[in-house]
Amino acid sequence: MKKLVVIGAGMASGRVLEHLFEADPAAYDVTLFNAEPRGNYNRIMLSPVLSGEKSFEEIVTHDDDWYAQNNVTCRFGEAVTGIDRDRKVVIGANGEVEYDKLVIATGSAPFIIPVPGKDLPGVVAFRDLDDVDKMKEAAGGRGRAVVIGGGLLGLEAAAALRLQGMDVTVLHLMGHLMERQLDESAGFLLRRDLENRGIEVKCQASTAEILGTDKVEGVKLTDDTVIPADLVVMAVGIRPETTIAKAAGVEVGRGIQVDAQMLTSDPDILSVGECVEFNGQLFGLVAPLYDQAKVVAATLTEYKTEFVPKELSTKLKVTGCDLFSAGDFADGEGREDIVFRDPARGIYKRLVIEDNKVIGAVFYGDTADSNWFFGLIKDGTDISEMRETLIFGPGFQGGATADPMAAVAALPLDAEICGCNGVSKGQIVEAIQGGATDLAAIKAVTKASASCGTCTGLVEQVLGVTLGDDFVIPAAQSMCGCTDLTHEEVRRLIKSQELKSMAAVHQELGWKTSCGCHVCRPALNFYLLADWPVEYQDDPQSRFINERKHANIQKDGTYSVVPRMWGGMTTPDELRAIADAAEKYNVPTVHVTGGQRIDLLGVKGEDLPDIWADLNKAGMVSGHAYAKGLRTVKTCVGKDHCRFGTQDSTGLGIKLEKKLWGSWSPHKVKLAVSGCPRNCAEATCKDIGVVCVDSGYQIGVGGAAGMDVKETERLADVASEQEAIDLATAFMQLYRENAKYLDRPYKWIAKVGLDWVKERIVDDLDERRALIERFELSQSIYQKDPWAEHVAEIADTYKPLADFQLEAAE
Amino acid sequence: MSTVANDWVDVGSLDAIPQRGARVVKTPLGCVAVFRTHEDRVFALDNACPHKKGPLAEGIVHGNSVTCPLHNWVFDLETGQAQGADQGQVATYPARVDDGRIWLEASFLQLRAAE
Numbered sequence A: 001m002k003k004l005v006v007i008g009a010g011m012a013s014g015r016v017l018e019h020l021f022e023a024d025p026a027a028y029d030v031t032l033f034n035a036e037p038r039g040n041y042n043r044i045m046l047s048p049v050l051s052g053e054k055s056f057e058e059i060v061t062h063d064d065d066w067y068a069q070n071n072v073t074c075r076f077g078e079a080v081t082g083i084d085r086d087r088k089v090v091i092g093a094n095g096e097v098e099y100d101k102l103v104i105a106t107g108s109a110p111f112i113i114p115v116p117g118k119d120l121p122g123v124v125a126f127r128d129l130d131d132v133d134k135m136k137e138a139a140g141g142r143g144r145a146v147v148i149g150g151g152l153l154g155l156e157a158a159a160a161l162r163l164q165g166m167d168v169t170v171l172h173l174m175g176h177l178m179e180r181q182l183d184e185s186a187g188f189l190l191r192r193d194l195e196n197r198g199i200e201v202k203c204q205a206s207t208a209e210i211l212g213t214d215k216v217e218g219v220k221l222t223d224d225t226v227i228p229a230d231l232v233v234m235a236v237g238i239r240p241e242t243t244i245a246k247a248a249g250v251e252v253g254r255g256i257q258v259d260a261q262m263l264t265s266d267p268d269i270l271s272v273g274e275c276v277e278f279n280g281q282l283f284g285l286v287a288p289l290y291d292q293a294k295v296v297a298a299t300l301t302e303y304k305t306e307f308v309p310k311e312l313s314t315k316l317k318v319t320g321c322d323l324f325s326a327g328d329f330a331d332g333e334g335r336e337d338i339v340f341r342d343p344a345r346g347i348y349k350r351l352v353i354e355d356n357k358v359i360g361a362v363f364y365g366d367t368a369d370s371n372w373f374f375g376l377i378k379d380g381t382d383i384s385e386m387r388e389t390l391i392f393g394p395g396f397q398g399g400a401t402a403d404p405m406a407a408v409a410a411l412p413l414d415a416e417i418c419g420c421n422g423v424s425k426g427q428i429v430e431a432i433q434g435g436a437t438d439l440a441a442i443k444a445v446t447k448a449s450a451s452c453g454t455c456t457g458l459v460e461q462v463l464g465v466t467l468g469d470d471f472v473i474p475a476a477q478s479m480c481g482c483t484d485l486t487h488e489e490v491r492r493l494i495k496s497q498e499l500k501s502m503a504a505v506h507q508e509l510g511w512k513t514s515c516g517c518h519v520c521r522p523a524l525n526f527y528l529l530a531d532w533p534v535e536y537q538d539d540p541q542s543r544f545i546n547e548r549k550h551a552n553i554q555k556d557g558t559y560s561v562v563p564r565m566w567g568g569m570t571t572p573d574e575l576r577a578i579a580d581a582a583e584k585y586n587v588p589t590v591h592v593t594g595g596q597r598i599d600l601l602g603v604k605g606e607d608l609p610d611i612w613a614d615l616n617k618a619g620m621v622s623g624h625a626y627a628k629g630l631r632t633v634k635t636c637v638g639k640d641h642c643r644f645g646t647q648d649s650t651g652l653g654i655k656l657e658k659k660l661w662g663s664w665s666p667h668k669v670k671l672a673v674s675g676c677p678r679n680c681a682e683a684t685c686k687d688i689g690v691v692c693v694d695s696g697y698q699i700g701v702g703g704a705a706g707m708d709v710k711e712t713e714r715l716a717d718v719a720s721e722q723e724a725i726d727l728a729t730a731f732m733q734l735y736r737e738n739a740k741y742l743d744r745p746y747k748w749i750a751k752v753g754l755d756w757v758k759e760r761i762v763d764d765l766d767e768r769r770a771l772i773e774r775f776e777l778s779q780s781i782y783q784k785d786p787w788a789e790h791v792a793e794i795a796d797t798y799k800p801l802a803d804f805q806l807e808a809a810e
Numbered sequence B: 001m002s003t004v005a006n007d008w009v010d011v012g013s014l015d016a017i018p019q020r021g022a023r024v025v026k027t028p029l030g031c032v033a034v035f036r037t038h039e040d041r042v043f044a045l046d047n048a049c050p051h052k053k054g055p056l057a058e059g060i061v062h063g064n065s066v067t068c069p070l071h072n073w074v075f076d077l078e079t080g081q082a083q084g085a086d087q088g089q090v091a092t093y094p095a096r097v098d099d100g101r102i103w104l105e106a107s108f109l110q111l112r113a114a115e
């Protein structure tokens, strides 16, 4: 009999042996090496063993009897250390074995990120039974576990450890979980489900160090956050285990290279499983390995067949997290999305269609039909006939379209609809059931929408949902083609449903596209950062170029640079620095702006970080001349110089600018402070304008002098400078929290009414204080000079990715 | 910084471009904008809008499209075709990602030089 040696008793080689003995039990005398001190078991069921839902015995696939019956010489617990291809022997720790044919099935090795502390006891990978035992031991069912890696493996480990009773935190480097298998929307739902079972998830978390002296004590992130831990599981990825193959001189790329017969570069050596590379492709799921195993058995029995990689699909084996992904779900030309969201049931489904075929699918929450869809992908079925109803699955007859009121229908009864009067959906529903069947009646009974009125649309939708066809909702202007909701409705729902990420908004409010458009994304980015300054992370890619690069783009693609001049004041040193910068960077135009400061126009994008660094050195920061945010505070010279001046208008202007700068707002915000009613600073046509008088300060709001010229309306007269600053700050925050994106204050005030504004910030001192506190919290995060930040952190991104001009010129 | 292999030029690492973002590659005949979508597809287009030469690399990338930063025309990244009511097309160049690196076809540089 010929001699066959197999290195590695894993899931792939197990299948090979089964097929081989089936085809010809007498063909080979088999020796099976395994580094693990045991034979083949169902590795993919390790998570239930870790959670305690299954015992190891239940997942063994080939036991001692099976090996004995098939005359397999088992050398378990013995790692192969070398292969001598000239003598055709395999070298194990306990001696050599000759072979006629050799199968390398060494699987993968977990990737361990090279950070300090990675070798501490209590840091484990998740690959085999020994790892599971180590985790169970370290945990003892208690304490804190940190799982590094939010992919398939990491999440299974996290869920299992949670079931064991540990406090679990998952750290994931990317923006959303399982980013290779899921898009952002599905990733958001998955995260929410995991959080609901008590697992903490941190995305964009990059591990810097594992802390501890004799055992692991915590994990430190690159942003210096420290998370205490008794156990750290590294599940960041795997690498094909190719060490012995490489040492033996078999051709190895990323994996052991094989042809369609699973032969390596040595015709007597085959390879199978996660250790192989076929046509540049690696494999990390069992389905293709099983196909490979058939081919290996065929090749060993001299029967010619071919390995053809097929479409793969992924599911996560965590109960309660139903997800499915298959095929290619990237956007592309000629590709179309069909998106279905049911916020009430937490369902998201997306199909990617190309040439009338389904080429990719991502489902969350309802995966019942996933096999049917997977079949459509694999078979390349023409779906043009069933296109309209395709997303509803095979059982669907007749058409239905996504319900524009689904988001409101899905709201829990305690969700607040009217923020002014604290009226919940439940109270409105009750009023409707009590006979209030139109808007006026609801207003009268509940007060909902009776104040600022921005929730009117939502109240109407609750009427619509509750009354059905009996109520016709007046059409309102939706934000953009991605949603039927208006800006005001979206703002309200972000607050009442505590939506804290773009993906949360998209899913819970039933967005019709997978990732929004250039109209809704900047607005949502603002709403989220204004409402959740701490929780939400600003998304530069959802900002218009001016705010992304902190400079105003010009018609020829150059930029303008405007440093702050607090209250319109400057010094010879600042002027000198500006002059030097203008010369050094060949600034073609220097202009004194209408906002009392100096604009350097025509700066090249690549020079921005350098010119900013120079201006920073002279003590200047960005003037935000590009921003939907605080722009300038114009002042006049005031009582220090002017014979009519009543108060220190320049000083107050500087104080206001220092307090408010750096904050983002729905539209730009401009201020001015004049020293007397002659009003040389034009304070009566600003968003917030202060006119000083003998008795104190007259504060006006809602002015403008752009496309519309508006005079301010008087908010209040106050006696002290502090009160003036407080009112301006509270007004700014009220505007930030309530206005529609791109509404200047005068437009917003026209909608909510000046009385509504006064009630909140002039009359209600508690509310005024609360607004100021919320503004200050936001400023603790956003009042940072963006120029200095970009110079320090991402100056490189202002340069071209590559420059071929020189090379070509040579 | 850049190496030439066969017909493809390595222009930099995929990580150097943010998702839904772009960077430019300079050539003797002007800039090429290299885009990365939120699903890590990569596209290369002339960095000049057919409307008034707006630098497309600075636009907002959404789905498979970019919105010009100057006057909001929207272009399909793969065909370079203006979307909606606007008329116009931007030249596109072959681009691919391999092992985390972005490659552009070398011949496009010569083509541009020969034009």
Ligand code: SRM
Pocket (backbone or CB within 6 Å): A552, A553, A554, A560, A562, A591, A592, A593, A594, A595, A596, A597, A599, A625, A631, A632, A668, A670, A685, A703, A704, A705, A706, A707, A708, A744
């Ligand atoms: C630079 C400056 C003109 C100047 O050289 O003086 C200027 C320049 C621009 N203004 Fe202005 N405005 C400038 C003062 C003004 C003023 C006067 C003022 O602030 O006292 C007004 C009228 C007052 C007002 O805003 O109510 C003004 C009303 C506008 C408007 C109309 C706003 C409106 O609500 O109707 C726009 C359009 C917009 O913002 O949507 C605008 C938009 C613009 C933009 C940003 C257009 C754009 O998007 O590219 C211009 C940018 C040029 C650049 O690249 O720097 N600019 N703009 C002034 C900068 C002030 C500063 O230091 O920050």
Ligand SMILES: Cc1cc2nc3c(=O)[nH]c(=O)nc-3n(C[C@H](O)[C@H](O)[C@H](O)COP(=O)(O)OP(=O)(O)OC[C@H]3O[C@@H](n4cnc5c(N)ncnc54)[C@H](O)[C@@H]3O)c2cc1C
Pocket (backbone or CB within 6 Å): A007, A008, A009, A010, A011, A012, A013, A033, A034, A035, A036, A043, A044, A045, A046, A047, A078, A079, A080, A081, A105, A106, A107, A108, A126, A127, A128, A153, A156, A241, A244, A272, A273, A274, A275, A283, A284, A285, A286, A287, A289, A317
């Ligand atoms: C926790 C977990 C959950 C998973 N869930 C799924 C899932 O749901 N679906 C799915 O499709 N896939 C899943 N996988 C992946 C799947 O288990 C692997 O794709 C599969 O096990 C790979 O099979 P293999 O035979 O190539 O390697 P392995 O099963 O890893 O076997 C390789 C064997 O070779 C041994 N070996 C290595 N080097 C040597 C040497 N020098 N000498 C001797 N022996 C050696 C190793 O000890 C190991 O026992 C999961 C994996 C894990 C760890």
Ligand code: SF4
Pocket (backbone or CB within 6 Å): none
């Ligand atoms: S007035 Fe018009 S042209 Fe002049 S700076 Fe303002 S926006 Fe530009």
Ligand code: FES
Pocket (backbone or CB within 6 Å): B049, B050, B051, B052, B053, B054, B068, B069, B070, B071, B072, B073
């Ligand atoms: S230059 Fe691009 S839209 Fe005008």
